[in-house]
Amino acid sequence: MIGVAYPDARADAGQYVLAALRRSVSVTQAQAITRNMLHEIAPDVMVAVDAPDAWSADLIAFVQARPRKLIVFGHMPIALADYLRYRPAALPADLSQASRSATAPSGESRESAAAVRYGALAQALGGAPWHRPFERFDFADEWNNLGYGAIRADGSIWALAQAPEVPAEAELAAVVVNGERQFAYAALWDAGASAVLWFNRPVGPCDSFEWRLVEQFLSGYRAxxxxxxxxxxxxxxxxxxxxxxxLDCDEDVESARPLWHAYRRLGVPFTLAVHTQNLQRGGQHDILRELLADRQQGAVLSHTATHSPNWGGSYDTAIAEGVQSAELLERATGVPVRYAVSPFHQSPPYAMRGLIDAGYAGCIGGIIRNDPEFLSARGGALAGLPAGFVGHSQQCMLHGDCMLKEGDPLAIFKQAFDTAYATNTLFGYLDHPFSERYAYGWTDEAARIDAHEQLITYMRGKAQRPLFLHEEAALDFLRLRSLAQIVEHDGVFRVVTPFADTTPLALGVEFRGAHTKVETGKALQ
Known part of the structure; x- marks a missing residue:
């Protein structure tokens, strides 16, 4: 079991970290614990979130008692810092400006001068020489097609905690500004018989592909x-x-047909997320019924009733948006709707609570501009919400506006997939059907279909055994994974899966350097 300790002043960060861990190790294997439990029945793996200086002795005793693993997110307590030869310093005053990105023009990307640069030690945790800007945009000041959130310098839980130096041999990653190293961002120590992993942020890398390093530290480091x-x-x-x-059907549904036919020709499942005001116009229903004629290859999700920003601004409007949309879609297709896509990808917590009470099983959203708590490295249960509801962040928007004018137009989309592939991440991307008003930066349908085909060809060429899923199947799998439980008894781990599986797909588990198929109840070796 992993213990997660945090002071009351950082309960928000602690809850997001706890949820992130549970998305990786199941709800049974990550538990919030008190400071006092560090002395009584402390687990062998601990996560300390923005721990105060007064907790130093407790954490030092934890790592010295016997071989253990400790993860520190955010503030490094002063005596523990001295023990690890971590030298703290205040953040530079000009970092706030360097942490922000300019708006991206059409056909170009923009990123902040400040970035995280990983070094060779990252390979010890399955990483690479990654470069991760604090903030970047591929469309206006809204979308980051590489999928991660923003690192701030504003004192929030999403911001850097300090500007420290660590021993060179321990540094995993550093903060750079315009390519020049400034201070440490992440570190890995072998501290006596134990190991310590640190990230310079109260929430750690829970909103980024970098979370893979945390998983690898937990599952296999020095096994x-x-x-x-x-x-x-x-x-x-x-x-x-x-x-x-x-395709998110903001303004039209039927115009998705040419791209759908291309996906059928390629043997790739297809999903439409429907803003149901579009169904008030004639000629918008047939494609939905035809798509759902083959439930293995097609899915329909809700994209709300009115496409209002932030689900209308309240819990009550979110319920109304979700209920009305689901009813209209089921009336049009005869198939119940279980999942939703947030309008503008805005996914505030009250809207998720509203969707739960409206009967939904999950939601897709996530965007660097807002709602950082929804931008999660792994899909699954969200902080403070009940079991059985899952979120999935899909920030990669395959639009003509985002195709690069110089070099390979698809370079960013390929990079997004490459990173997902390297970090065992379920990769999601989106586009929109054309409308009379808006073509989303595409010159015509042929150019759009060609770009989609090129990306699919690239992914099939990169992966040895790629699996293409429509959104309902993908979310069903994430939901199965979120309900699975890892249990431990006398030092032996087993995985228990839900009785009512809704997906034919099987779970895999990583443990002590091995990746094996989950056989429910069987001991992991």
Whole structure:
């Protein structure tokens, strides 16, 4: 079991970290604990979130007692810092400006001068020489097609905690500004018989592909000498890539037909997320019924009733948006709707609570501009929400406006998939059907279809065993994974899956360097 300790002043960050861990190791294997439990029945793996200086002695005793793993997110307590030769310093005053990105023009990307640069030590946790800007945009000041959130310098839980130096041999990553190193961002120590992993942010890298380093630290780092924690893979067992995509029908539905036909020709499942005011116009229903004639290859999701920003601004309007949309879609197709896509990808917590009470099983959203708590490295249960409801962040928008004018037009989309592939991440991307008003930056349908075909060809060429899923199947798998439980008894781990599986896909588990198929109830080796 992983213990997660945080002071009351950082309960918000603590809850997001706890939820992120549970998305990886299941709800049974990550628990919030008190400071006092560090002395009584402390687990072999601990996460300390923005721990105060007064907790130093407790954490030092934890790592010195026996071989253990400690993860520190955010503030490094002063005596523990001295023990690890971590030298704190205040953040530079000009970092706030360097942390922000300019708006992206059509056909170009923009990113902040400040970035995170990983070094060779990242390979010890399955990482690479990654470059991760604090903030970047591929469309206006809204979308980051590479999928991660924003690192701030504003004192929030999404911001850097300090500007420290760590021993060179321990540094995983550094903050750079215009390419020049400034201070440490992440570190990995072998501290006596134990190991310590640190990230310079109260929430750690929970909103980024970098979360893979946390998973690898938990599941396999120094497996011969240190305790390890099984991690449930986000990829269905037997596949080395999983891809899902959709069209958000903001202004039209029927105009999705040419792209749908291209996907059928390629043998790739297709999803439509429907803003149901479009159904008031004639000629918008047939494609939905035809798409759902083959439930293995087609899915329909709700994209709300009126496409209002922030689900209308309240819990009550979110319920109304969700209920009305689901009723209209089921009336049009005869098929119940279980999942939603947030308008503008805005997914405030009250809207998710409203969707739960409206009967939904999950929601897709996530965008760097707002609602950072919804931008999660792994899909699954969200902080403070009940079991059975899942969120999935899909920020990669395949639009003509986002195709690069210089070099390979698809370079960013390929990079997004490459990163997902390298970090065992379920990859999702989206586009929109054309309308009379707006073509989303595409010159014509032929150019759009060609870009989609090129991306699919690239992904099939990169992966050995790629799995293409429509959104309902992808969310069903994430929901199965979120309900699975890892249980431990006398040092032996087993995975227990829900009785009512809604997906034919199997779970995989990573433990002590091995990746194996989950056989419910069987001991992991």
């Amino acid at each position: 011969d000498a240190l305790p390890c924690q099984p991690v449930l893979s986000e990829l269905p067992w037997g596949y080395d890539a999983a891809i899902t995509s959709r």
